[in-house]
Amino acid sequence: MNLSNHIPILIIAIPLLAAFLVPLIGRINKEATGILATLALSVSLILTIALAVKILTVGPQVYVFGATSPSLTLPSGLKFPVRIMFQIDAMGIFMGLITAVVSFVGAIYSLMFMKQNSGLDKYYSLLLLLTVGVFGMEFTGDIFNFFVFLEIASIASVALISFRGIDLGEPAEAGFKYMVVSSISALVVLFAIGIFYGQYDLLNFAALASVIKYSQLDKIALGLLIPVLAMKAGAVPMHMWTPDAYSEAPAPITMMLVAASQASLYALFRVVFSLYNISLNALTVGWIIIIFGLLSMFIGVTMAIIQKDIKRLMAYHAVSQTGYMFLGVGVGLAVLANPEALKDYGITAMEGGIFHIMNHAMYKGLLFLTAGALFFRSGTRDLNKMGGLAHYMKYTTIFFIIGAAAIAGLPPFNGFASKLLIYESVYKFNPLLSIVAMVVSILTLASFVKVFHSAFLGPKLPQFKEVKEVPRSMVFAMAVLSCIIIFFGLFPDLIVKNLVHPAVMSLIEQLQYTGTVLGGM
């Protein structure tokens, strides 16, 4: 038994087994559940890094469940796969790395942050299940399996969003909204799966991609998939759930929710690039995605400026930053059918968009964690009631400055690296888009200066006399993310060349994707 062939499934199966064990352990010792969850997630982080090294050196990996060998995609001379498989290429593992880091940091942060709450065993079980769901969405090569993992992720996130619903009404309300939104999107995805199945009798992404004809029904399936996946990713005008869910969930869960909505974004890109690729009308669909991006960027940031609740403000910024990813990748899609323009600026735009996914997960996670730290010590999320907290919480202040500088796109932090790629390349496509992106960036900076001023600066307030720095494990969690942000900001070329560029190429080259499963490169 060679375990290195089984890494893809172990990444998912170990947290899953831990999630099943946590309620049993919780009967004996409540404290042990958090440690078990952290251990399981750290194992899966190590395995993900190992798999990333393998994929980036050897090439895409497949893992077929229940076959006689993990890489046997086509049994006995068939032209199509019959079993479920994981198909992980550079893009999939790129998203997987984000999920692994974010979930590990979230678990460490939760150890102290959630200590006062009841029902900890359920909390950690749900956290592990959410991680499993997001991993599954990113790794799977089977369209129905994707639906199943989408449901795991959304049900776990609903339960986590309304986790504090036992004492308060708002978390339950946000949970209900998110549940309705995610059930609709999951069911519409299932309807689209039915359309594909009815036409081609296939359920595998790669096999579907090789036969898809862009008939009328395929157009309808695309027209159903793009809006619902964009809705799950939190794009304007379907963003109504985002601020509620992000602001009412506990801070580590908000960070995981960002990763979960990025998994939907990944699925959208996967559908557009790997499933349809050149067969669709790239210019039209590209512009649709660009318009989603523009609306998200602009409306997100303008709504953010008027907020008084710190987590709601950051949630609107999350919507706004999602717009950058849509913009970058949309420009890449719009010129997909035009090889010269693609080579000239399309690939760079996509690199910017994809790189921004990872950067966004890191700095937005850090910002939500600092907001959680403020809430943990001061007991309020209202910016008007805060003030002078920099006197008491030095580390949190430093981490907040790092996060805010990164989101506003100031050098030398990672937000600058990806935003610069987007500005440069989008300018060649359409100067107006680039100018809007820059204006949004300036507004973001203004908004965060306001937050910094009202929460951290000012005289010492008497009601915060008891406030002190957050516990060490929370500082450690935030420090990990800060280090990643600074590292990415200092060496962006290294990351772009080794991680982002292969991911972009694996999206663009459809033949490579289908060839991994069907052979015959």
Added chain:
Amino acid sequence: MKKIIFGIAFIIFFSFLIVSAVNMRTFGEPAFSEMDDYFIENAQRETGANNVVTSIVFDYRGFDTLGEATVLFTAVVGVVALFRGVKK
């Protein structure tokens, strides 16, 4: 205002569905069925179970079933977590 937007969205969505229903292949005559024919012919030999649906659920697509059991488990944990303050 909100009702008008919702109405437009509803009409667009519903027309999508109607068009897809009309364009779908005729009921009862699957155009392609290679994958399912493979299951019908080989399921008994490969898994030994007489019930082809069960052999798909637990063997060919067994991982889906694990996911499905996980969804149910998630829902149970979620419901219990929501009502966790309630003494029986």
Added chain:
Amino acid sequence: MIGNLPYVAVVIFIGLGIYTLMFKKNLIKIAIGVVLIENGVNLFLITLGYRKGAIAPIYTQAPSGQAMVLPTPQALTLTSIVIGIATTALILSVAMMIYKHYGTLDTDEVRRLKG
């Protein structure tokens, strides 16, 4: 068109569900809307698997030599039904929680979160 009547029925099912979601104000009615869509989609999947005059894909004491309906949609529908049960259980629990805190199920009154 007449051959596609089952699909049209499915679409009307889903359309009713979407209508309920969009224009009804009661949380329980919204939950019913979700269940309606879910049942419509399940019906759609199972409709796709039908083959005229065929029997269920089970070999135990089956009449010999008959064609069998496609088994995959049945497996998918089974999965999707169980997922639907999980969704419904959670959505109703959250609605109960909202009722506990606000004392109402009307969406217009349950709106602390806005802006």
Added chain:
Amino acid sequence: MKEMSRIVKTVTNFVYGFIIIFGFYIIAHGHLTPGGGFQGGAVVGSAFALLLVSYGSLNSTKFLKKDIFSLFESFGLILFIVLGFSGLGITFFYNFLANSGGWFGNAAVIGVNPGDMNTGGVIPLMNIAVGLEVLSAFGVIVLTMASGAEFTKKKEKS
């Protein structure tokens, strides 16, 4: 929930055993006849729901214990995933018992046959694991929501 009239309780007493046995029959014969773990588990779960409705949520907690259900649920799930893991010598979820001649390892007669219980490899075992999980999951959901409804009502009065 209040308990219902004596007629309902008498009929429930008479019927629930049959429902549970029928559910277990469906689980055990999942690889031969229509049904399987999920369907059988749902049937058994409906028997619990019947008991709950007819005896009321306060009385029925005397014989339906949430703790035992959740224990069984974890047990069923762990059995299921361990069955998946034990195929790991070849692949995850590999049906390592099918056609091996051992437990449930008889090769099926190809084509129409009367059915042999001892076939299917890990499928019957997985049916049992999933059946256990589903029936206890139903029990937990129904009991928790019933007690939650009680709680909601009390809150409203005060």
